[in-house]
Amino acid sequence: MAKLTATAGHDNRTLEDQAKIAALRRVKFMAAAALVCCVALFAIARILEKTYPVMGVVAAFAEAATIGGLADWYAVVALFRRPLGLPIPHTAIIPANQTRIADNLGHFIEVNFLAPGPVREKLRQADFSAQVADWLADEKRAAGLSRFVERLMPRMLTAIEQSGLRNFIGEHVRAELEKLPAAPLAAELLSTFTHDRGHQKLFDEIVRALSGLLSDEKTLVAMRDKIHEELPSIFNMFRADAYLLNKITASAASLLKDVNEDPDHPLREEFDRFVQGFIEELKTSEDYARRAEKLKHDLLMRPEMRGIIDLMWNSLRAFIEEGGKGRNTAIQAHLTGMFVAIGQHLARDPKVRADMNAGFVVALSGFVESQKSGVSAFIADQVKRWDLTQLTWLIEINIGKDLQYIRFNGMIVGGIAGVALYGFEKVFLS
Template structure:
């Protein structure tokens, strides 16, 4: 049964109670007129007064309920009728303020999040494979939609122009210098140097490296000292020279590796600092960075290559995202399951996530409440007064008809009590 039918049924029931009281009142009054012996009857008087009071109570409540939604009478209504339509603006203001104060204030939002433990619930939900698959499917469809949007020619051109403008606005000097400074902070670049030195030491001691050095020395003797090369054992000298060179190189690398204050390390520090300073302040380096940027942006070959790469990647992604068993779907679903397990099994992680969600909710609550309450207020103010009254009556009128029924019943009971009081006072006389 729809709301309109429910409202009609409720009105019919209330009307039947009111008509029942009216019929009883008319019947008893008629009996008393036709049969004077019943005029002083206790029970006839009780029933008549109860019916009369029930009729008055039912009519009064009918007027009160109907006056909320309709003008009475319709053509020339009396004051304090059609209350909902007359007070549309006040209703809009009060309802929006009530929603804002009771439902969307920061304390209520934070309390709701704290009591519901959203992270724990999300973890339990995500750890189930079917739920992870469902969310992964949604995310894949969303990503596919974004790909189609970016593939649109005007959108693609807009994005490319925005990227070019953004890159042109970036000050590369301070960016490069700052990046280098961060990378070398706390001697991080020395760790890279250590790795490089270790790699060189290992490579220098391999037979292949020694053979290369010996061959170079032998070639050098044959080229630069032809006469001596014919007299001396060139091959043996080359091999011995290679061994000596490798040993000397290994000793040097070991000295650098063991000495944190080695001159080579200090020189490396100075060069890195100088280079970072030049990147930020030297006009020559700044111009080189700017030229390099322009060459990248204006290089047709590079642009064509990037476009071809993007086209291939997009084609593969588009096909893979559409496949319910594709790599993207499986990877996302697996990651979601792992996240769900981690959150569900780690109370500290769940509590931390809940805390951050609560902070975000508290931060967003004022703006969100302003937006929603403003939307509620403007929507109600935009309604037609008659339609607004009909909609409100349709949603709460069914319950208000119970007020009419209760008014009829309670009025009858009060009438009966008053009759007993009247009779009691009469006995005193």
């Protein structure tokens, strides 16, 4: 393409072009010299034929070689220009058929090079996943990609906000949450929590909290006042409230101490049965299910939930924007590590690479199939825009040298045919 835009002037020719032109001129000169020699040989042989009859064979060879050389000279020249400038039909074939050549070239490439079968076969030979893995596993490249992604993320968030996608996502998430059955989900969460006796840890915290209350002065005063109010006045005269409070707190403290020290205490077993029973009720009870659904619906519809979502979104946006300005390297470091890990994992997993390559083949072959007509048209349009003189010059310097050897072949084949015809004439027609 670069050569086609240049003029045919000497100054714009490359060293390679000049070498090709010199070689073409040498072959042209040799072909012309050979043709002149054939003409001279024919004339000499005709003159000497009467004296030396064998020269008739030489004359026949030279005559036919001259005719063959002239015919092939005409054929070669007619490809590029009009022989001797004469307006002979069907000459200057390449310049006269530029449009047809361009269309046929584009169609040929579309049919033979961009057909689905050859394209897929060629794409299967390439290991795209290995190149991706090598590229990602390089820490410098992964860091560059992470910086690019980090700078791009604020724009993505802005696009999401401006397109209304943020509200759409929020509504979609809320609708999906509405579909989730709350009671069975809560039961599953509690089952997971109780699987490693996490509920007993919660029970231990409750026991410690109760023990703390029994040693709190304010709590004891409140309990004594309550007992004082409930007892008849006669009992208060003997300070029965203090006695009962001491008995109650002592008994409760002893019980809580036993529970805290004994992992198999009956109270713990009772708590186990209570939790398991509650989980089963959550799974099967319609009443619990209705209550859980109402609680979930009320929670999702509260305006505070939208505020929490907005706060989370704004915090995420601020965090990402800080990273995009280079003030927060946590995202970049995390992304870099993630990309490197992906590249390393991809390099170690042949199945993933095979699946990835298959995806590349399908995607790229589909793209080529959808765009091949455009490629054909593009090639045809480019060829049509080429300057005729420059196009002819370019083709001639690249294949003209080989075409000149047709003239040599024409002289040789013509000469042999001339000798054969001369012999046939002498043997069968004399």
